[in-house]
Amino acid sequence: MPTDQLSRTFAALADPTRRDLVARLTIGDATVGDLAAPYAMSLQAVSKHLGVLEKAGLVTRRKQAQRRPVHLEAEVLAPVTEWLETYRRRAEERYQRLDAVLAELSDTQAGSDTPATGGTR
Amino acid sequence: MPTDQLSRTFAALADPTRRDLVARLTIGDATVGDLAAPYAMSLQAVSKHLGVLEKAGLVTRRKQAQRRPVHLEAEVLAPVTEWLETYRRRAEERYQRLDAVLAELSDTQAGSDTPATGGTR
DNA sequence: TCCGTCCTCAACTAAGTGGTTGAGTAAGAC
């Protein structure tokens, strides 16, 4: 896994179990045992998943006696959303420019019967 | 890598080279060779990266003589953004409820020394 | 027809992932 922050966050969310953990943590903090209960995998496996989320900064673990309550740090989702929105928007703008060009082209064609001069494609 | 769509998309974006490819493709379609040029890795490696993006549905490849122009399918970013926004919002709502509880608690403390008679506000 | 360009496929390697089990640690309960 590459070491940059955005990559770590994307990678952390590229697993259904970890996304489910994040989803459940929006309800409230929970201990490792509570979190692990619903899954058909060992507690250790879930602890590892939490480790991945922790390295990505998505989650922090407090100490409370033997418990280790897990807390969601939802702010770090923001840069990810931002990246996605930036490029989705950029792509959309490009389509709109393209549509405009096509519209102009078909106007030209409609206006005269001479075939388009600059026929690309 | 798990086989569900959302996981594939997150995983595809969890690599800086692939994110850069997506970013550059918002400018416009490009051939594999053009895309590979700036990177310090083989053409084959870039072709593999494009394969990953293609499996995630983020990209399609046309045939045009020997060229294989790559096209970005930006719509598939939407479900990812949606997932992120859903849970970011859910977490935020929880914080606001928590803040409200805390505010009420400190109001009660500040307002009188007799314990709260009823919910103020 | 042969040649060069553009690209994919196949095989391999090193490193990382997601799971397992077993052992160990820290802290409250008795």
Added chain:
DNA sequence: GTCTTACTCAACCACTTAGTTGAGGACGGA
């Protein structure tokens, strides 16, 4: 003290990933 709970750490496994090199296919140009 001893026991139990809640968890982490370490070693191991099968599998995937990101890169490499080498070979080859498809197509346009001379």
